Amino acid sequence: MIHRRRLLQGAGALLLAGLLKPLAAFAAWNKAAFSSKTSADAMKSLGTPSAEASGGIVIEAPQIAENGAVVPIEVMSKIPGTTSLAVLVEKNPYPLVAKFDFSEGALPFVKINAKMGETSDVRVIATAGGKHYQATKEIKVTIGGCGG
Amino acid sequence: MAGPMKMRATLGSGYTDLRVLMTHPMATEQQTKGQPHFIQNLTVKVNGKTVIEGEISQAVSRNPVFSFRLKGGAKGDKIEVSWLDNKGDTNRTETAVA
Numbered sequence: 001m002i003h004r005r006r007l008l009q010g011a012g013a014l015l016l017a018g019l020l021k022p023l024a025a026f027a028a029w030n031k032a033a034f035s036s037k038t039s040a041d042a043m044k045s046l047g048t049p050s051a052e053a054s055g056g057i058v059i060e061a062p063q064i065a066e067n068g069a070v071v072p073i074e075v076m077s078k079i080p081g082t083t084s085l086a087v088l089v090e091k092n093p094y095p096l097v098a099k100f101d102f103s104e105g106a107l108p109f110v111k112i113n114a115k116m117g118e119t120s121d122v123r124v125i126a127t128a129g130g131k132h133y134q135a136t137k138e139i140k141v142t143i144g145g146c147g148g
Numbered sequence: 149m150a151g152p153m154k155m156r157a158t159l160g161s162g163y164t165d166l167r168v169l170m171t172h173p174m175a176t177e178q179q180t181k182g183q184p185h186f187i188q189n190l191t192v193k194v195n196g197k198t199v200i201e202g203e204i205s206q207a208v209s210r211n212p213v214f215s216f217r218l219k220g221g222a223k224g225d226k227i228e229v230s231w232l233d234n235k236g237d238t239n240r241t242e243t244a245v246a
Contacts, residue, residue: 115209
């Protein structure tokens, strides 16, 4: 019986490995950070519990977004050696919207369209050389975009 | 299931401008009564080398459009973008820098 159980366990592990294989090309999705309900918790889960305010982070976004379902947010870091940018919408049910890791060959720049439930600060966290920096910008939303 | 993707890569001044569109409902919890369906991971590769890895949430708009900037670049560089959603659907597209 023991042999059979081992065999089954082995077969199960192989099957699982086979199933997971196509996913291996992607980094793990930070479930803890994305299911955080406050930006402070999300920042903790991202490994950036505190961040220094910086003028080196540029957030280009409309002051007033008429349609909260599609709010264009352009983010750029002028801080040398920036390897990561995270975008959080403070008042969304789950504040963390996106996080990008940049390797050699990519500039720390990204433009995304985000949903915003209501008028909120948008917070951007940049990581450079093991240090964390942040900047915020308020975007006013006239029609929310989360309920659809 | 995965809808079409569109991508354009053009040489800018000192960088390559990359724009990519993904066809995806990006359905939130609120819209689906607790059954969200959204892209979680995306990867940008240049000539086979990963340069950008992204993790995104259900708060990214439907049919997401992303812009990125790649350092330098030359005509003919091969750009590949792929994504994976929370239900295991995946898609990829390739283009050459124009």
